[in-house]
Amino acid sequence: MDTILVTGGAGFIGCNFVRFALRRTQSRVVVFDKLTYAGSLLNLHDVERHPRCAFVRGDIGDRAAVKAALDRYRPAAIVHFAAETHVDRSIEGPRNFLDANVIGTFELLEAALWYYRGLGAARESFRFLHVSTDEVYGSLEQGAFNENSSYAPNSPYAASKAAADHFVRAYNRTFGLPALITNCSNNYGYYQYPEKLVPVIVLNAAAGRNLPIYGDGLNVRDWLFVEDHCAALIAVLRRGEPGRSYNIGGGNERTNLQMVEALCAALEEQMPAARNPALRARGATDYLALRVFVPDRPGHDRRYATDIARMRREIGWRPLCPFDEGVRRTVRWYLEHTQWCRAMLAARSQPA
Ligand SMILES: NC(=O)c1ccc[n+]([C@@H]2O[C@H](COP(=O)([O-])OP(=O)(O)OC[C@H]3O[C@@H](n4cnc5c(N)ncnc54)[C@H](O)[C@@H]3O)[C@@H](O)[C@H]2O)c1
Numbered sequence: 001m002d003t004i005l006v007t008g009g010a011g012f013i014g015c016n017f018v019r020f021a022l023r024r025t026q027s028r029v030v031v032f033d034k035l036t037y038a039g040s041l042l043n044l045h046d047v048e049r050h051p052r053c054a055f056v057r058g059d060i061g062d063r064a065a066v067k068a069a070l071d072r073y074r075p076a077a078i079v080h081f082a083a084e085t086h087v088d089r090s091i092e093g094p095r096n097f098l099d100a101n102v103i104g105t106f107e108l109l110e111a112a113l114w115y116y117r118g119l120g121a122a123r124e125s126f127r128f129l130h131v132s133t134d135e136v137y138g139s140l141e142q143g144a145f146n147e148n149s150s151y152a153p154n155s156p157y158a159a160s161k162a163a164a165d166h167f168v169r170a171y172n173r174t175f176g177l178p179a180l181i182t183n184c185s186n187n188y189g190y191y192q193y194p195e196k197l198v199p200v201i202v203l204n205a206a207a208g209r210n211l212p213i214y215g216d217g218l219n220v221r222d223w224l225f226v227e228d229h230c231a232a233l234i235a236v237l238r239r240g241e242p243g244r245s246y247n248i249g250g251g252n253e254r255t256n257l258q259m260v261e262a263l264c265a266a267l268e269e270q271m272p273a274a275r276n277p278a279l280r281a282r283g284a285t286d287y288l289a290l291r292v293f294v295p296d297r298p299g300h301d302r303r304y305a306t307d308i309a310r311m312r313r314e315i316g317w318r319p320l321c322p323f324d325e326g327v328r329r330t331v332r333w334y335l336e337h338t339q340w341c342r343a344m345l346a347a348r349s350q351p352a
Pocket residue numbers: 007008009010011012013014032033034035036037038039040058059060061080081082083084085086100104131132133134161183184185186187188192193
């Protein structure tokens with residue numbers, strides 16, 4: 001049985017990946033996570049005691065702690081999700097983003113290289129998979145980003161991820177670490193911390209609160225259901241070529257307004273506005289009436305779109321979940337997990 005060490009495995013995509021890997025592979029999965037406000041054992045409640053799952057609380061910036069975990073669990077692969085991820089927070093305070101995403105990734109790379117060099121025969125199959133974002137490419141007028149698009153990050157978050165990507169690339173080229181990079185578009189699905197667009201819209205609408213939309217709402221994102229992202233990462237681990245980058249996307253370009261409309265439509269199906277006392281109390285008859293336009297985010301990228309030709313051709317992956325179905329499943333999950341949302345938000349006020 002081989003082992004995958006998953007940094008950031010207690011966060012949104014990480015915890016979906018842990019579940020996916022336990023379900024679809026025979027690997028042991030070791031989560032290495034600092035448990036910041038965005039990460040929680042609540043996200044792993046159903047797999048924490050799985051016989052093939054282990055959890056280590058630690059900071060990727062703590063090289064000794066990472067080395068100890070590598071030494072103890074001897075993974076065949078590291079999948080690196082751990083990061084500060086909220087663009088708005090990176091505008092309010094970029095420093096954390098440098099610490100976690102740049103210095104953290106650097107320390108992790110150092111530990112990984114040390115471990116890799118001591119591997120012997122197992123070196124051949126070892127992989128370091130760095131999970132990154134299409135935001136490193138900046139904003140797009142026409143066409144779609146591919147793996148040769150130049151980096152032009154616009155937010156401190158994107159700049160920190162771009163820097164991390166460059167370090168990962170350099171550790172491959174300079175030191176021969178068998179590293180791969182994936183640059184993925186916006187994910188939606190279960191367990192996303194309730195500060196990002198999708199959970200905020202669903203939870204606010206259900207509670208009859210305003211639905212805040214940045215600027216004119218016409219910024220375009222390419223949405224991917226999180227489980228499709230997890231499948232893509234497993235496929236890249238198996239079939240990707242070290243030293244190469246892979247763009248992952250859903251082929252679902254939507255303006256933020258369209259995303260809000262899709263979420264409200266799914267909500268209407270599952271919790272009709274006419275029967276929702278929170279809406280009645282506000283005198284609203286449908287969810288879309290709750291939309292309010294708020295001042296735009298500074299440096300807000302207008303459009304992202306991702307060309308996944310390389311993933312299709314070389315890895316044999318494509319997204320499977322249709323957008324409307326993914327939205328329906330996501331809305332249902334948040335409606336059924338209001339307790340989780342409350343607990344995640346309550347934990348934010350606790351010291352880390
Ligand atoms: N969410 C998206 O749409 C999206 C799209 C493309 C790429 N990504 C990338 O995927 C990764 C995961 O994103 P997410 O949305 O799941 O993030 P998230 O904010 O939900 O989770 C991040 C996780 O990393 C952990 N973490 C943060 N700093 C750490 C540190 N120093 N040491 C150890 N653990 C630490 C947190 O505790 C948390 O569990 C990130 O690298 C992000 O850049 C996200």
